[in-house]
Amino acid sequence: MQAVVGLARALASAHEPMDAVRAAADLARRALGGSMAAISRWERERGQLRVLVNSGDLAPGEEELPKDEAYAVADFPEIVRFLHERWTEGGEPRAWVETAEGPGAAAGADRRAEQPPGRVGALRRRGRSSCVVAPVLLHGRAWGELYVARGPGEPRFDAHDEEFATVLASLIGAGIAQTEQLEQVRRLAFTDPLTGLANRRAVDARLDEALEHHRRDGTVVTLAMCDVNGLKRVNDEYGHDLGDQLLTSFANELAMCAATLPGAIAARLGGDEFCLVVEGSGADEVLRVAEEVCRRSRLLPYGDGVACGVASTGDPIGPVTTPATLFRLADAAQYRAKAADSLGPVAAGRTGAAVLPPVQAAERRRFRGAREG
Template identity: 65%
Template sequence: MGEDARVRVVVKLARSMAGADDVPGAVRVVAEAARVALDGSFAAVSVWERDRGRLRVLVNQGELTDGEEEFPADESYPVHDFPEITGFLHERWAAGGEPRAWVETVDGGTAGGVYRHERVAALRRRGRGSCVVVPVVLHGRAWGELYVARPVGAPAFGPAEADFASALAEVTASGLVHLRRLEEVRRLAYTDPLTGLANRRAVDARLEEAVGRHRRDGTVVSLVVCDINGLKRVNDSLGHVAGDHLLERFASVLSLCGAQLPAALAARLGGDEFCLVAVGPQAAEVVRVAEEVCRRAAALELGHGVACGVASTGQSIGPLGSARRLFRLADAAQYRAKTAGSRAPVVAGTTSTDDPVVQLADSVRGDLDRRAFRDREPSRGAPRGSGRGGERHVRPTRDE
């Protein structure tokens, strides 16, 4: 490949990396580009898992042999089998040098590396004649490696290909830095900073998707809304550090219980309000988990348990046109639990759509009237006053 062609490859790879949405997609682009650019039959990208002392393969591209998959579940190799890797991943640039590629061949020849029979044996076992290996380094720290191989009978890689592989690895590193920053931004955008749970934005996204799925194929969607009792009293009497500790402890309880529901999302909506979103499990299973949340919350050192409401399409709640209605139903059930001082969750629609919780939820639509549940007239099914300082407000953005 000529110089101009290599420049075009580098530019194309940089653009592809910039447009990648996630690491799996990015490393697939890298492996395929490196394989084609270096005229290889096979390419792989691996990440160094320091805690395991292993190189784990993220993607394999090209001619795969027995036991190789494009995206392997757990194909990994102990780093101690290849001490030259730790040489490249530690000492060689720690002393000011740059990470460089090295070549190995099936007959034991090396260029820039140290002969290792394990790697040569792997070449022979897989019918490959030579390979070029180059570390991928992010911010001066090893991230993993790029590996490209050619079949037996093909010309072995030379110094020029090794240099080009090093250039590709540097472009890869730059793209991965960008992706890691993007992932961090996404994480912050969808994570509550105090508890580490998902935040309101993440809940809205999950529910919109789940309600769409429910309307397509009838998948059960459930929402559990919890309000910590007595948080204001803890903040006022013991300070906000104690209040934050209570929030963190309850977040752990919610996460632990939510793990019993496959793929459930545990989240903090804000203040003392939390929720669980479950997609798939039956309503009875969700209610059982909500009951456990209430029991565990009552045993926490601070606070006075939680008020918990459950709304599920597996109950008699009527047609579900939007996620906003599911929120209103769970809110109304939780409000009833709060005003009644219930130690168990209140579930919307346990009897029929004439259920008082369903009636209360549907009476507060929020299109013109954004008043609290407490402001509904008693004849509409809602007692006045309760909660923090006697106030309980519907979250307007859910009902807009």
């Protein structure tokens, strides 16, 4: 009972799905008296079980958080049936025991014609005596499995262990389902529904965190704001569907540019306003990326580029203690860029703007013609 309560508490307090998986593997191993435990997820599209976490005494080649440890489901015929069926209350699959000795040696062996060589061979190769395997279900459908093993000289798992592992796997499934739902809610709460970028709420949270690092150790924090030019004209002349396509196209370009800056997030603040939040990169580096954003924006069909303003704690802009200060400075720089019809970004604390080569008229017509076609 203590083990069940402990597992339930650990799963309830997990903030991310992987937090729940790691806690589940460790606590299930301890509860079942195993030397190691693993939790794997079924990747339906690939027909394989991918190991998410290993816990305890690991054999050579095993890693706590493996990147590419996966096993073809076809190699484990005993789990094929439960993977392909939908289970309802009262009809859930139960755990089973395997041993390195092979058929007939495990408790509950009478329920199977023979032990699959895949499990037996794996136990022998890794110097383990027995294991108990429990299917993990989410919403009545197979999600993966809990695997707990014991080393040589340790008692083999028995029918009581099978029953207990079934209960633990049920708790694990419920806990993972809860954390995945919370993850989805958080993702929706911090994501712009049109573009898939971060939203204003996510930007505020990221800036709060980044500026705390700036106050503590001087980390450079930069905010680049971009206003998509001509959106109203596109909406009025071609309709809002095309306006939305312009926004999503620019969002894709912004995201690709953000990917070149470690610690950067791309976001849509609302309407035609976007931004980059960058922590740790120098102001000059961010400006170079902002220049690329401006260049790419002028190649988008129907668009008229962007007005871009940048504010960085790496420039002489005075003390920055709150996100509001950085927003105010970046917004003022963006206003300067728009008023000057600048082709490149304008930076707070600096004079002038980046000079970009103009997009040739023929090149723009080619892009627009492709869109209209």
